[in-house]
Amino acid sequence: MSISPDSHAPESSLTRLAPVEAVLFDVDGTLCDSDPLHYFAFREMLLEIGYNNGIPIDEEFFIKNIAGRHSDDTARILFPDWDFEKASKFVDDKEAMFRRIVAEQLKPIDGIHKLCKWVEDQGLKRAAVTNAPRANAELMISMLGLSDFFQVVIIGSECERAKPFPDPYLKALKELNASAEHTFIFEDSASGIKAGVAAGMPVIGLTTRNPEKSLKEAGATFLIKDYEDPKLWKALGELEKGGAILRCQSSVTK
Structure with a gap:
């Protein structure tokens, strides 16, 4: 299903999914406001190695080059001249700092x-789908008190391709036994939105x-x-008024 941004009122955009059976969530920036912490960790660690001639990266650089990206892509963007293992080690150390x-x-x-209470009350299936390392994702989900809420946690690096490719969202649908025609997504980055749209979901x-401009251009x-x-x-x-909720009673293995 392809829905162009702002081409329909919000309610009609979702009621077209009737009956809804699942909701998928990104983690960083979607469940929690974690980007400032990632930005701080990258800025401090890059300063320590004299990156950019010792000039701290700014938020614009962070948003353009780092936010929402898989760690392998971040390593290649930040350190195109480094050995990939060395660059990956830097990013891994940054994640530990985070x-x-x-x-x-x-x-x-x-x-x-x-x-989340609304989603549970409707009996909808739900998954977290993220490019974050599993250790990060599970820590954040736990700290938010949502470990029991999510039936599945999909990690980009554990798929054939991470976001912005659709693979993580398609894997979530498969593990939930849900259909793209009856599922919608919450995302905060252009990379994640592109992945969801490519997987056929609003x-x-x-x-x-x-x-906002980048989110709209990505297809929100x-x-x-x-x-x-x-x-x-x-x-x-x-959705509720139109009876457009499919209450899913089948169990999903976590």
């Missing part, structure tokens, strides 16, 4: 627990940190500020 600081500073996106874009169906956004709840209300 995990050390995340415990004290991780902030959920406003309304995420309200939305993607609701969160304007957590990335420019509509944009929301957070999970308290009235635009989102109007769309979900239309």
Whole structure:
């Protein structure tokens, strides 16, 4: 299914999926506002090695070159002249630094627990689909109290190709035994939105940190500020009112 951004009202965009059976979520920037922590870790570690002649990277550089990307892609972009193993080791060390600081500073996106309760109340299948390393993803999901919420956690590096390719989202559908025609996605990066659209699903874009223009150009169906956004709840209300929810009783192996 292909839905051009803003071509339909939010509620009609989702009711076209009737009956909805599953919801998929990215993690970084979608469940929690983690990008500032990633930015801090990259900035400090790059400073330590004198990257960019000792000039700290700015947020624009981070958004353009790092945010939402798989770690292998980040390594190649940051260090095109380095041996790949050395570049990957740097990125791995940065992820370890991120995990050390995340415990004290991780902030959920406003309304995420309200939305998760709605998803559970509707009996929908749900998966987390991320380019983050599994250790990062499971730590963040646990800290947010969502370990029992997600039936499946799909990691980009464990697929044949990571986002922006559709493989992680297609794998989530397969493991949930769900159909792209009855599933929608929450994402916050252009890379993730492109992956969801390529997998044939409408993607609701969160304007957590990335420019709205890039999210729209990537193919977001509509944009929301957070999970308290009235635009989102109007769309979900239309689903309920129209009886467009498929309550899924089948179990999914975690």
